[in-house]
Amino acid sequence: MIAGDWRRGARRVASPAVRSAFTIYCAMQPFLYNRIIFKCFIVFLHISFIYGGSSNHKDWSNSAYPDVRGPTYEICAKDLPKQGLLYICDPDRILNSTQLIRINEGLERLAIGTPCPCQRRSQCSSGGEIGSPFHGFVVSIAIVDNLQMTFHSPSEQQLTDRAESFCKTLEGRWALGDCGNSVIVFVWRHYKKVIIWPARLAERYVTVEERRVMLSKINDLIQADRWAEALSQITYELHQQLKGEPEARVDTGTLSLIVAVGVASLLTILITCCVCAFRCFGNLSNEDDGKSLNHFDNIRTQDFLRRGGSMRRSLSRSPKFPLRHKTPPPLTTLSFLNDSDTTMV
Secondary structure: OHHHHHHHHHOOOOOHHHHHHHHHHHHHHHHOOOHHHHHHHHHHHHHHHHHHHHOOOOEEOOOOOOOOOOOOHHHHOOOOOOOOOOOEEOOOOOOOHHHHHHHHHHHHHHHHHOOOOOOOHHHHEOOOOOOOOEOOOEEEEEEEOEEOOOOOOOOHHHHHHHHHHHHHHHHHHHOOOOOOOEEEEEEEOOOOEEEEEEOOOHHHOOOHHHHHHHHHHOHHHHHOOOHHHHHHHHHHHHHHHHHOOOOOOOOHHHHHHHHHHHHHHHHHHHHHHHHHHHHHHHOOOHHHHHHHHHHHHHHHHHHHHHHHHHHHHHHHOOOOOOOOOOOOOOHHHOHHHOOOOOOOO
8 A cells, every 4th residue: 555655645645766766676576574774764665755846956948937927927936926927936936935926916015115117107007906906127036956067167257147148138038128118137056146137217216336235234144045135135135226316317318419419510610711821921922922912012112202201301401411402592693694795595
């Protein structure tokens, strides 16, 4: 009877260690007449079932990881929430059922308690009969024990790149936000690594520096494998950040347009000034050159005449050169006129 129960139970066991132990038991069954040996073997099989059957962790790929809202959502949690939507996926059962339900409730309060950042309110519709009809930001958590890796002994940068690649794929597959209002918290238990991956719009509310501060606050909890407390703390911190105002950001497109217009205006003014200077000073005709030279010669002549007149006046005032009388002397004073033979013409 006991052997029959174990045969039926073995069909439900997925662990290779348990199947091997059951095969050995079936092979040794004719020799297990000693009651003490039989009981010891039953205890061994029980221990193998507990520890071997529960260690069903696998190395997940980007495409094989279950979808928190898709047809494979049941793999994400052992006990699904009775009310509301599922926001956390833990296929490796890193958290127990109580911890998972409590964290999921916090994520749902975050979705309902944050304002809708989309342009149209319809983009914040939950689209289902379960839970609140509208939401703001959608924060989800993906937990894995390990990911598939193509290299051994990876560096810290390689681990970060692999985790970000997984988050980017998951963001496209899950598609929980219609206007970039989603945030994925990724937990990589094997390497004790946590990534906060905001979408395009959510990144304005949760900046790089704010994410770094959040992770530094829970670093001790991560190193101690206190994942439930760490995720609860992250959920609270994200809730506070997403309720606030977005970070002011300069529109690079508008800034580029303003700079381009300013440079074009300066170039236009510079070219206009150069053309005017060339037209005024560097493009004179031969006639203009002749006129300019004649004008210069006239100025020199006038100046010379003016200087000559001044010299004559100064000489006339000199005692060495007395001025002539303005009225001619009388004719009687002229001696040469007294001669009779003098004729006046």
